[in-house]
Amino acid sequence: MGRCKSSKRITTHRKSKNSIQGIEKSNKTSNTNDKDVKGVSDIIDHNLDVIFVGVVPSCKNAARKEHYYCSSSNQFYKLLHESGFTERKLKPEEDGSLLNYKIGLMNIRTKFTQKNLIDPKEEIREEIETFIEKIRKYKPKFICFNGKDGFATFMSIKNDVAINKKYEFGFKNDDKIDWIDENGFTKIYLLPSTGGLNSSFRYDEKKEFAKELKSLIKSDNDDVDDADDVKIIDNDE
Numbered sequence: 001m002g003r004c005k006s007s008k009r010i011t012t013h014r015k016s017k018n019s020i021q022g023i024e025k026s027n028k029t030s031n032t033n034d035k036d037v038k039g040v041s042d043i044i045d046h047n048l049d050v051i052f053v054g055v056v057p058s059c060k061n062a063a064r065k066e067h068y069y070c071s072s073s074n075q076f077y078k079l080l081h082e083s084g085f086t087e088r089k090l091k092p093e094e095d096g097s098l099l100n101y102k103i104g105l106m107n108i109r110t111k112f113t114q115k116n117l118i119d120p121k122e123e124i125r126e127e128i129e130t131f132i133e134k135i136r137k138y139k140p141k142f143i144c145f146n147g148k149d150g151f152a153t154f155m156s157i158k159n160d161v162a163i164n165k166k167y168e169f170g171f172k173n174d175d176k177i178d179w180i181d182e183n184g185f186t187k188i189y190l191l192p193s194t195g196g197l198n199s200s201f202r203y204d205e206k207k208e209f210a211k212e213l214k215s216l217i218k219s220d221n222d223d224v225d226d227a228d229d230v231k232i233i234d235n236d237e
Contacts, residue, residue, distance in 0.1 A: 040066055043096055044104040044134065049217045050142040050189075051104035051135070052076075055150040067092040068105045073196025075203060076146070083210035104140060106131065108150055128157040136180045141220050143177070143186055144213055147193030169209055171216060187220075189213050 044051060054068070069076035070092035081089040086101055095105060108131050109124070131154075135143060145151035148165055155175070156163045172188040179185055191209050192201040 040068055040105075040107060042104070042106045042134070043068070043098060044106060044138050044140075045099055046138050047102075048099075048104045048138070048140040049102040049221070050144050050213065051106055051138075051140045052144050052146050052191075053131075053150055053154075054105075054107045054146045055153065056107055056109040068095045068107075069194065071196065074194055075196070075206065076194040079194055079203075079207060079210050083207050084214050085210070104138075106134070108154065124153065125157050128154055132158065132177060135177045135186050139179045139182070139184060140186050142189055142213065142217060144189040144191050146191055147195065147198070148190065149193075151190050170212065187216075189216070 077086075077090045077092065080086045080098075080103075085103060086098070090097065098105060108128055145154065148167060148169075151167060152163050152165045155161070155167070167190060169190050169192055172190060175188045176185040177188070191213065192198060192206050194206065
């Protein structure tokens, strides 16, 4: 398992004007006093195990600090650690180091906004279509929606249907995103929101879902390793 980068280095990466290896910068507004403040950069790379997906920066403070899940009440980093994704509990300012664990972070909306975020208007439609194209390009094994709102919005646009919030949490066996120019696809998982305001699930229940996702990823990686072993044997013969 990769060693985490220091928070100082992550901060340096985020101030760079160009795309840094593994981190794709999103368009941002420059005036933080506007109704829409600048957003949080995608933290992505090719062939990750999983990309966790939210709707928007979890709070205006997160958007200004340019880090994911920075609210003190958000259980995201605790959940990652205690379900086996990371060897220790990371801090929000270390979010870029998740790439070392083959984990990415994205939001469907790239900037904090006070507008209605769930109604599938044209602006949201364009952002979701852009999001899907990124997934097709970067080819993660899984995307995991952190909360039902983002997933419901995504499914509404993807399948051109009305918003439906009656989805069950867990692995979405019937849904996937096909990759570009390759016989493969990204699987989809729905995790209860790690936000502190989500009282519908106890923390231990959220952790069980996260552990299931971790197990699915491990199983997927084991299948790939077994297939590679078969190829090596065939070549030897």
